[in-house]
Amino acid sequence: MSTVQSLPYSPQLFVNREEEFRILEERVHALQKGRNGHGALVLRGERGVGKTWLQFHFQRQLGREEISVIRIDLRKDIGKDPAWVMADILHQVSIETNVPDRLLGRDLAEMSRTLFRHLGKYLRRQPLVVMVDHVYESDWTLLPLLEDYLLGPLAVEQRVLLVLTGRGRLYPWKNPELSTMATSIGIPELRPFRLQATEEQLKRQVPSAIGRAEEIDQLTGGNPLANYLIAADDLNRAVEGLLACVPGERLREIRNYSEALCVLRSFDEERIPSMLAAYDDDDSYRQWTYAQARRVREELIRWGLACWDPEQRGDGMDRIIRQLAERYLQTPEPERWRKLHWAAQELYEQWGKDHLPTRDRWQKEAIYHQQFSLRENVTAEFPQLDRPEK
Numbered sequence: 001m002s003t004v005q006s007l008p009y010s011p012q013l014f015v016n017r018e019e020e021f022r023i024l025e026e027r028v029h030a031l032q033k034g035r036n037g038h039g040a041l042v043l044r045g046e047r048g049v050g051k052t053w054l055q056f057h058f059q060r061q062l063g064r065e066e067i068s069v070i071r072i073d074l075r076k077d078i079g080k081d082p083a084w085v086m087a088d089i090l091h092q093v094s095i096e097t098n099v100p101d102r103l104l105g106r107d108l109a110e111m112s113r114t115l116f117r118h119l120g121k122y123l124r125r126q127p128l129v130v131m132v133d134h135v136y137e138s139d140w141t142l143l144p145l146l147e148d149y150l151l152g153p154l155a156v157e158q159r160v161l162l163v164l165t166g167r168g169r170l171y172p173w174k175n176p177e178l179s180t181m182a183t184s185i186g187i188p189e190l191r192p193f194r195l196q197a198t199e200e201q202l203k204r205q206v207p208s209a210i211g212r213a214e215e216i217d218q219l220t221g222g223n224p225l226a227n228y229l230i231a232a233d234d235l236n237r238a239v240e241g242l243l244a245c246v247p248g249e250r251l252r253e254i255r256n257y258s259e260a261l262c263v264l265r266s267f268d269e270e271r272i273p274s275m276l277a278a279y280d281d282d283d284s285y286r287q288w289t290y291a292q293a294r295r296v297r298e299e300l301i302r303w304g305l306a307c308w309d310p311e312q313r314g315d316g317m318d319r320i321i322r323q324l325a326e327r328y329l330q331t332p333e334p335e336r337w338r339k340l341h342w343a344a345q346e347l348y349e350q351w352g353k354d355h356l357p358t359r360d361r362w363q364k365e366a367i368y369h370q371q372f373s374l375r376e377n378v379t380a381e382f383p384q385l386d387r388p389e390k
Helices: 018-032 051-064 082-096 108-125 143-155 176-184 195-205 207-220 224-232 235-242 248-261 272-280 283-287 290-302 319-330 334-354 356-373
Strands: 039-044 068-073 128-133 160-166 306-309 314-317
Touching: 018 039, 018 051, 018 160, 039 051, 039 143, 051 068, 051 128, 051 160, 068 082, 082 108, 082 143, 108 143, 128 143, 143 160, 143 176, 195 207, 195 224, 207 224, 207 319, 224 235, 224 319, 235 248, 235 319, 248 272, 248 290, 248 319, 272 283, 272 290, 272 334, 290 306, 290 314, 314 319, 319 334, 334 356
Parallel strands: 039 160, 068 128, 128 160
Antiparallel strands: 306 314
């Protein structure tokens, strides 16, 4: 059985985001009139909240207004050589701005210099909007090259607007213009839908599920992608749909890692072996080296399934994946779900004894997991899903 896929963008299926769209339009109109519309806008939000669709919707609107748009998707280049990816991006920009590709040269510095020498003529004729998707969850070894050879020079151009989208920790740009604009002049973080928007989404995208709108909204916390995946199929395949970025040969193992860690509010190399041991009922994981556990953490981060959580002071599973994976485990495998909470409780109780300066923190974590590890009827009373505050 194939995994349910997310919907491709269609303007007829687009819902909500009027305020964010208005801010984007205002900046472009200012750019057209030469009134300080240049710089960078940042669209941030959790997985599946609609950042990419908002980009596509805005790109469509700009096309109707005959404004030149270049869209760069960094997700498709995860795992590739950063220098090769950067060269490919420079070639893409040169083609779309009518700079002869044969003039670019060979090394990245020469390609960038040549591109910007010719770009001035292009910008005198028309302003340019450059959209870069999946910035912060991309390979951070690529971002210094992207900054040096494209984004940094573009950020100071008076007739260019950058629209960056991503989730997770902000990248520390060293270019002053890019850093200042991208962190202080942005759009409020995109939030999950409220019930009314979820109802409108299902009406357009999965009409047969409109009667389940309230149930689905409670289950997903209003996350648009999860709304669609669950409405179009079931919870099991919705979790797989959220992991669709993972190559097929790695999907089963990555899903196991995600389910093993989904009960934790944060994790690191010390916690991973204990949770995998509980998940697979295999104590051999407890003999894992730090390097083996690190590979798990790095792979989850590589595919954008985990990121740094400043509140928890550690890496955490993506919110919607963590919550739906845990909800899935509670239904068909309640004993495994309870065992994971029990393992976490034991681990934190021991840490509270071993690390006196941080004892209070670990005791709080142990108490959090205890309420689920001791629960008898887990299918009757689920913990409430978090919904980020607006």
